[in-house]
Amino acid sequence: MRTSIATVCLSGTLEEKLRAASAAGFDGVEIFEQDLVVSPQTPEDIAELAQELGLTLDLYQPFRDLEGVDEALFAKNLRRAEAKFALMRRLGMTTMLLCSNVGTATIDDDGLVADQLRRLGDLAARYDVAVAYEALAWGRFVSEYDHAWDLVAAADHPRIGTCLDSFHILSRRTDLETIAGIPGDKIFFLQLADAPALTMDVLSWSRHHRVFPGEGSWDLTDFLSRVVATGYSGPVSLEVFNDSFRQADTYRTAVDGLRSLRWLESRVAAQLSAAGEDPAAEGASGTALDLRPLPEVAEPRAVDFVELSTEDLGTLTRQLHQLGFDFTGFHRSKPHVRLWTRGQARIVISEIDSAALEAVRPRSPGTYLRGIGFDVDDADAAMHRATLLHAIEVPREQSHDEEVLRGVFAPDGSEVFFHRITGTAPAWIREFGTDTSAQTSRIDHVNLAQPASHYDESVLFYTSLLNLHAQPAQDVPSPSGLVRSQVMSSADRSIRMPLNVAPVHSELIGDKARAQTSADPYPEHVAISCDDIFEAAATARARGLEFLAVPQNYYEDLDSRFDLDPDFLGRLQEHHVLYDADASGEFLHFYTSTIGSVFFEMVERRGDYRGFGAPDAPVRLAAQYRRNLQL
Ligand code: MG
Ligand code: MG
Secondary structure, three states, rough: OEEEEEEOOOOHHHHHHHHHHHHHHOEEEEEEEEHHOOOOOHHHHHHHHHHHHHHHHEEEEOOOOOOOOOHHHHHHHHHHHHHHHHHHHHOOOOOOEEEEEOOOOOOOOHHHHEEEHHHHHHHHHHHHEEEEEOOOOOOOOOOOOOHHHHHHHHHOOOOOEEEEEEHHHHHOOHHHHHHHHHOOEEEEEEEOOOOOOOOOHHHHHHHHHOOOOOOOOOOHHHHHHHHHHHOOEEEEEOOOOEOOOOOHHHHHHHHHHHEEEHHHHHHHHHHHHOOOOOOOOOOOOOOOOOOOOOOOOOOOEEEEEEEEEEEEEHHHHHHHHHOOOOEEEEEEOOEEEEEEEOOOOEEEEEEEEEHHHHHHHHOOOOEEEEEEEOOOOOOHHHHHHHHHHHOOOOOOOOOOOOOEEEEOOOOOOOOOEEEOOOOOOOOOHHHHOOOOOOOOEEEEEEEEEEEEHHHHHHHHHHHHOOOOOOOOOEEEEEEOEEEEEEEEEEEOOOOOEEEEEEEEEOHHHHHHHHOEEEEEEEEEEEEEOOOOHHHHHHHHHHHOOOOOOOOHHHHHHHHHHHHHHHHHHHHHHHHOEEEEEEEEEEEEEEOOOOOOOOOEEEEEEOOOOOOOOOHHHHHHHHHHHHHHHOO
């Protein structure tokens, strides 16, 4: 599949955009006119640079407001078009995007529009270029792709085809059946964008909130499959207008974009294979795109371990002991690495000094979540897939007699490892000694803080690499702003990872002293399951745990909502345990104080409760806020 990206998706100068697209591995780019207009380089320079970089220049865009106008204005518009055709020749480009008229169209007459498109086609032929006509969702008279296609068909000109843009089509919920009726060779260009489900005017939605496939709420797999079935053979291009992307690192955004296309390509290829077709075959099976699948990976089965790095070993390990964890041992060849376990919940602690921390991850000094190990069916396939999705491997040393543990960096800089657990414990545990923990705990969920600028990238990362599913996003109120929260989970919920975007001034939530030196102090947490929350709380109290204080008002509200047995309510309050329930079960949990940027949560799930105590999250955030400000 040939991949392309519109330069408008990326930050930087035109030259920076081209270099980033090439470095990420795109085959081509769409040149967004504004990027060229502000560039000091001549069109010939740009053409030469693209050639050097191995990029094709796939689409010149946009050309606006041509059709549906009176003859005098149309003559002027043709003159405008002719200047652009001449410019495209200098760039060595052959396809121009024409957007349906939004402003100057005064005549709602399909016959006239078809005639004007045909005359544009005659002019295009003289310059040996072609025009792809796209229905903008907010076009004056033409706003649906099937209407644009009808006009292209009526124009019946070899230089006039249509451009399908998933945003304009899916945002209007247009029936997709018509796509099957468009001959692939009359689709001159294909643009893909995903978007979050929002209720707002479609123009603002389009200009500010588009995201890459897999980062929003639409089914782009279905959409691309439909276009593939037409025999379309051109590039599959990303056209994403997004305020964050346009501020983010150019190369990073380009990699994020290419990852979305590779993932989508693989999903369509897998669908074709499942239907008994050869996704890489040309013509015969209906696809001309040479779609390549990624190695298939099953969803992870469990969290194998969580690794925390700390400068504050005493405080951290004391808290683990308070939570009922046992010290399993030191790593036999890395004495700064220790393992603590509580049943199947394994916490690897690496002790570091401040100087080393700076080099590893300039995040929250003190204590931070360094990585997560996942129990996967096939670690080699997972690693291979991750590499094909442009993830960077974590450099790691191990001696010949140690387990080979491979992993990649997640967008937030944390590490993601793949390992297959056979039997009751992972093989790597031998390197620490013998696991004697008799508890039946596991890691229930890991709550990760994501910088707002990398949030969409993170959703795609966990979706595409680990096969996790993004649940609908929620906003959780905190004293310093709304926290956006979205859960990534496996189908059987054995993996649960809420991703949080902290408010801009989140240092008010995190450890204030640390916040002076850290850009990302919003705390992350590891939740451990247990069979008996009251027993766990009693043990923790006996061992001196500092619980996160829960106010009396919370328990009064709880009583009003659930009409709880007074004894039970009293026990909850006495043990600082929070409570939630839904139709399928109950959730009891307590929180520890925060160390560095990490705290723990102990949870007991009763019945088939699947949530995370969402109504309790604001109580927790407020308590952390008070504690950190010592209010
Ligand atoms: Mg478009
Ligand atoms: Mg939690």
